[in-house]
Amino acid sequence: MTTSKPIKPLPPHPMDSLLRTERIPHIWCPGCGIGTVFGAVLAAIKNTGWDPNSIAMVSGIGCTGRMAGYIKLDSFHTTHGRALPFATGLKLARPETKVIVVSGDGDLFAIGGNHFIHAARRNMDLTVICVNNLNYGMTGGQQAPSTPLGAKTTTSVSGSPEEPFNFSYLASACGATYVARWTAMQVRSLRSSISEALEKRGFSFVEVITPCPSSFGRRNRMGSALEMLKFYQGRSVIRGDIDPKDAVMDIDKEIVVGKFVDIERPTFMDHYEKFNRSQMPQWRSMHPETSKGR
Amino acid sequence: MNGDEACCEGALAAGCRFFAGYPITPATEIAESMSRRLPQLGGIFIQMEDEIASMAAILGASWGGVKSMTSTSGPGFSLMMENIGLGICTETPCVVCNVQRGGPSTGLPTLVGQGDVMQARWGAHGHYEIIALCPSSPQEMFDMTIRAFNLSEYYRLPVLIMADEVVGHMNERVIIPREDEIEIVNRRKPSVSREDYQPYEADDDGIAPMANCGDGYRIHITGLTHDERGYPAMNAEGQEKMVARLVYKIRNNRENIIRTKNFHLDDADVVVVSYGISARSSMQAVRHARNEGMKAGLIKLETLWPFPEELIRSVAPQVKAMIMAEINGGQMALELERCAAGACSVSLVSNFGGAIIHPGLIYNAIVRAVKGKI
Numbered sequence: 001m002t003t004s005k006p007i008k009p010l011p012p013h014p015m016d017s018l019l020r021t022e023r024i025p026h027i028w029c030p031g032c033g034i035g036t037v038f039g040a041v042l043a044a045i046k047n048t049g050w051d052p053n054s055i056a057m058v059s060g061i062g063c064t065g066r067m068a069g070y071i072k073l074d075s076f077h078t079t080h081g082r083a084l085p086f087a088t089g090l091k092l093a094r095p096e097t098k099v100i101v102v103s104g105d106g107d108l109f110a111i112g113g114n115h116f117i118h119a120a121r122r123n124m125d126l127t128v129i130c131v132n133n134l135n136y137g138m139t140g141g142q143q144a145p146s147t148p149l150g151a152k153t154t155t156s157v158s159g160s161p162e163e164p165f166n167f168s169y170l171a172s173a174c175g176a177t178y179v180a181r182w183t184a185m186q187v188r189s190l191r192s193s194i195s196e197a198l199e200k201r202g203f204s205f206v207e208v209i210t211p212c213p214s215s216f217g218r219r220n221r222m223g224s225a226l227e228m229l230k231f232y233q234g235r236s237v238i239r240g241d242i243d244p245k246d247a248v249m250d251i252d253k254e255i256v257v258g259k260f261v262d263i264e265r266p267t268f269m270d271h272y273e274k275f276n277r278s279q280m281p282q283w284r285s286m287h288p289e290t291s292k293g294r
Numbered sequence: 295m296n297g298d299e300a301c302c303e304g305a306l307a308a309g310c311r312f313f314a315g316y317p318i319t320p321a322t323e324i325a326e327s328m329s330r331r332l333p334q335l336g337g338i339f340i341q342m343e344d345e346i347a348s349m350a351a352i353l354g355a356s357w358g359g360v361k362s363m364t365s366t367s368g369p370g371f372s373l374m375m376e377n378i379g380l381g382i383c384t385e386t387p388c389v390v391c392n393v394q395r396g397g398p399s400t401g402l403p404t405l406v407g408q409g410d411v412m413q414a415r416w417g418a419h420g421h422y423e424i425i426a427l428c429p430s431s432p433q434e435m436f437d438m439t440i441r442a443f444n445l446s447e448y449y450r451l452p453v454l455i456m457a458d459e460v461v462g463h464m465n466e467r468v469i470i471p472r473e474d475e476i477e478i479v480n481r482r483k484p485s486v487s488r489e490d491y492q493p494y495e496a497d498d499d500g501i502a503p504m505a506n507c508g509d510g511y512r513i514h515i516t517g518l519t520h521d522e523r524g525y526p527a528m529n530a531e532g533q534e535k536m537v538a539r540l541v542y543k544i545r546n547n548r549e550n551i552i553r554t555k556n557f558h559l560d561d562a563d564v565v566v567v568s569y570g571i572s573a574r575s576s577m578q579a580v581r582h583a584r585n586e587g588m589k590a591g592l593i594k595l596e597t598l599w600p601f602p603e604e605l606i607r608s609v610a611p612q613v614k615a616m617i618m619a620e621i622n623g624g625q626m627a628l629e630l631e632r633c634a635a636g637a638c639s640v641s642l643v644s645n646f647g648g649a650i651i652h653p654g655l656i657y658n659a660i661v662r663a664v665k666g667k668i
Contacts, residue, residue, distance in 0.1 A: 020514065020525075023525060052512070053508060053509075053510045053512065054508065056507050056508070058354070068514070068516075069514060069516065069525070069526065072512055073512055074357075074507040074508065074511075074512055074513055075512075075513070075514045075515070076354070076357065076507075076514075076515045076516075077514070077515065077516035077517065077518065078350065078353075078377075078380060078517060079350070079376055079377055079379075079380050079517055082346065082347070082350040082376075082377060082380075084347075085314075085342060085343075085346070085347035085348075085350035085351045085354070086350040086351065086353055086354040087354060088314075088340070088342075088347075088350075088351050088354065089312065089314060089350065089351030089352055089353065089354025089355035089356075089358065089362065090354035090355065090357055090358045090507060091354075091358075092312065092338045092340065092351075092355060092358075093312055093338070093354065093355035093356075093357075093358025093359060093360040093362070094358035094359065094360075094507055094508050096508070097358070097507060097508050114343050114344065114347075115343065115346075115347055115350075118342070118343040118347070268340075272333075272338070276333035277333065285336055286311045286312075286336050286337060286338070286360050287311070287359070287360070288309045288311065288335070
């Protein structure tokens with residue numbers, strides 16, 4: 001005879017200290033890859049051992065943008081495409097803060113494309129995590145700058161007529177100091193790449209190919225979330241240390257993953273200090289003594 | 295110095311240490327001055343890729359705890375609207391100076407206009423209140439830029455300085471007071487513990503104390519409709535509550551915000567209402583009319599928004615006529631007409647931009663009004 005045991009309360013999740021637990025459950029669909037990426041970001045942050053009060057997260061609009069709402073850091077959910085310029089202002093005003101930008105492919109490379117290329121060119125000291133789910137998820141699955149040629153979305157019902165961007169190649173061409181790409185199935189590698197990106201001085205970029213089973217997967221008959229994960233992983237070829245232009249991103253052929261760029265380059269602030277501050281014996285505080293406030 | 299340079303010096307005096315901008319005539323001199331002066335004071339100047347990015351960057355810098363501003367003109371002002379809205383919704387202190395030129399579109403890059411005053415009021419989508427100041431001399435560019443920072447820090451919103459090409463480019467003497475003679479207002483800091491702090495829990499006057507990034511409060515800030523905690527509250531109730539506070543923190547404090555300079559109102563039969571460079575044309579016309587024995591007066595708007603409704607409502611029944619002088623097809627004239635509410639006649643002296651209004655045209659309008667010919 002069995003007796004019913006009282007239900008034990010769940011033990012605290014190891015990431016609770018970095019979560020706004022009162023906001024859970026989250027809005028992401030079952031099978032969405034964002035949760036995996038979010039988990040990897042949290043683990044990487046924890047891994048650094050930094051004071052959480054010295055880290056900020058900035059996001060734009062879209063499914064990935066909602067990460068900023070669940071993380072228990074100073075977090076800013078800004079306008080569509082503008083996470084990078086907002087983060088630029090924040091970082092320059094508070095150089096001691098580590099600023100992480102999380103964003104989707106549409107947010108970063110369509111509406112925010114201009115900001116991306118210039119933030120990378122300036123080598124702003126930011127870490128950018130791009131969740132690439134090949135379409136606009138939040139608005140129901142429209143064509144994005146990542147959508148493969150011929151793929152079906154709600155705004156390309158008979159197949160997208162546009163060639164997609166290769167984001168990792170673009171990031172490296174614009175001057176990023178760290179570039180890596182993984183699929184959401186390769187969690188261990190993803191986590192270690194995010195850790196490296198966080199530690200990197202300068203503009204670091206990690207792209208994650210994630211399943212969007214509710215929209216992209218459904219319209220392109222890719223099966224369940226798990227099948228999508230396996231499909232992307234099956235297409236992936238690990239090739240570190242190759243020329244980023246050869247890092248093919250084509251779901252019909254191969255998805256080249258790995259770390260493509262890891263270089264040193266002076267940041268915007270390095271140059272700014274050199275050109276503007278070298279003549280001055282001592283750099284003055286950004287916070288003037290204006291304490292006579294009412 | 296010219297008006298643009300005076301704007302830069304006013305900002306620095308107010309404690310501005312971050313400027314992000316994009317070159318545009320006739321506001322470029324503000325950015326140029328900032329690029330020279332900010333590094334001397336430990337601040338940051340960055341030229342962004344466009345005005346959208348400039349506006350986003352100053353919001354970010356403000357949350358980083360540094361007073362920040364940008365400057366632009368018509369086309370750039372249009373691009374900034376998106377993130378001005380974000381600044382209003384997230385209650386972010388910052389200053390935007392629009393040195394107006396003729397529009398629409400590329401319009402008249404090097405020539406004067408005042409056609410953006412309604413855009414200043416309603417340019418971002420949704421319903422909100424805004425504060426917009428309007429200088430008419432380089433001295434006022436200096437003084438009002440300081441005031442713009444003080445208002446933005448106190449009321450927590452982007453404050454707009456609606457200058458114009460003539461004021462921006464005109465050279466006049468500017469008196470810069472000693473540092474200890476300048477009143478500086480800084481954002482209110484939280485007075486409760488980190489656990490009890492809620493980013494949008496307002497004090498009795500409708501203003502919420504502001505924790506900066508890195509202060510240890512671990513704030514969440516969003517452009518979505520949000521509750522006191524800063525968390526999304528996407529329903530009619532949440533919208534009603536949030537927007538009401540954004541609106542009433544300005545409306546309920548309008549007496550402290552609105553400023554006008556009034557000349558000869560006591561016995562006036564005809565009152566000219568104007569702002570910016572047009573107020574100087576108006577002043578000359580009113581003086582001339584007084585010399586000719588006509589009872590003319592002037593209300594110079596130093597704040598365009600909020601509009602001085604109470605003042606207009608009280609003056610209108612005392613006078614025969616009011617005249618709005620402005621360089622657009624009649625934008626603030628609509629406000630004047632609304633507030634005069636038929637108590638006196640209201641007319642408009644204007645052009646569509648490219649040149650200041652000749653004082654003679656305003657004088658003629660005063661003469662016609664005195665004769666009851668409007």
